[in-house]
Amino acid sequence: MKQIIVAKSAGFCFGVKRAVDTVYEQAAEKKEPIYTYGPIIHNEAVVEDLEKRGVKVINSVDELKQAEKGTVIIRSHGVEKKVYDEIKELGCNIVDATCPFVLKIHKIVEKYSNEGYYIVIIGNGSHPEVLGIKGWCDPKHTSVIETAEEAGNFKISPEQKICIVSQTTFNNNKFKELVEIIQKKGYNINVLNTICNATEERQTEARSIAAQVDAMIVIGGRHSSNTQKLFEICKNECENTYYVQTYKDLDLSEFNSVDNVGITAGASTPNNIIEEVQTNVRNEF
Ligand code: SF4
Missing domain, CATH: 3.40.1010.20 (4-hydroxy-3-methylbut-2-enyl diphosphate reductase, catalytic domain)
Structure with missing residues (x-):
């Protein structure tokens, strides 16, 4: 009997969920231009969806100088002290979604x-x-x-x-x-060990699942550092570990000869992407 084990800790952590929800709330109430200071998460699909709702990504204060005044949302990663001051000097509002x-x-x-x-x-x-x-x-x-x-x-x-x-x-x-x-x-x-528990829990669970399965799938954006770390951890335990951004990157033929597959995902991977991967692997089994 083939089995798929999906990590309970896969996907959005508290801080990322809070930041993404904040941007959707701001976009819904939109009275002035909304910007995120850098992409809100390392996930192209989410960033594109927000763009459709009128949320623009700006990557520097200089870029903001050329843009219309509006609200700037600071993402969960946070920013330097001087960025807050410079944004305020430009007369923009700040919504701070930096993770606590x-x-x-x-x-x-x-x-x-x-x-x-x-x-x-x-x-x-x-x-x-x-x-x-x-x-x-x-x-x-x-x-x-x-x-x-x-x-x-x-x-x-x-x-x-x-x-x-x-x-x-x-x-x-x-x-x-x-x-x-x-x-x-x-x-x-x-x-001061300031590693976040969400990361540690996700890593511990991923390690334990990867040690039990024949193949492991790690889902996350290409630039997501926590997904890259998850991949390293899983690869150490399970040689057949695959790094995918969405189900489209999966080569399902790789799973023909395996009995069980583990799935985990980085902190910036939305639930629907995890579900899609799971469904596609299940269909293959
Ligand atoms: S510190 Fe980072 S990983 Fe931890 S909850 Fe906040 S955003 Fe998520």
Whole structure:
């Protein structure tokens, strides 16, 4: 008997759901132009649907300068402090849909930075969430570390106190590994593990399902970092792990000879896309 196991934690997390709902609510009440500062989630289908409802994506304050005044929605990843100020200066309204867990990191790094701590953000330096967090710190006393090599090379004055935080979607084990490397250098460190539970739960469940199945499907946008991490975790447990954006990317013939398939999805994958994948795989069985 063939079986499909769909992760309970697959799909939108609390913060993403809140941000997407906020944009739909604003679009429904639309009295002035609505912008999202960057795509609201890493999902092309959702962004296109919102565009049809008149929501435009702007990618910088400069772009906003050329546009008509309106409401700017900050997405769940959050932004640098200066972005709030610049948007306000342009006379636009701000609706802040930054995830509360990310806002908490902004507050932590701002406080520690003001107290003279050196801030280490464990995460991907080019990810918008990390760029946003960096924008609440003193730039001269902040580093982003993503790899064991970078942690090994990290060196500042031994008297400098350090505060370490994490990108919310970072892998928990890797975070601990990188923190240990820095700790061994003998610094006075305050470690705040700011990895979000939603991510950890999704990763733990994905790992456990991938270990039980013959094939694993990970659904999510190409640029979604948390989906990429889920894929890595699943691939470690199950060689036949596939990364798809929608059911159209599935090569269903791959599933002919398997007995059970696991499905999980990143935090920005809408439910209907997960259901479509599930239905297509089920039809094949
Ligand atoms: S993964 Fe966590 S921190 Fe990120 S948006 Fe979702 S709930 Fe918020």
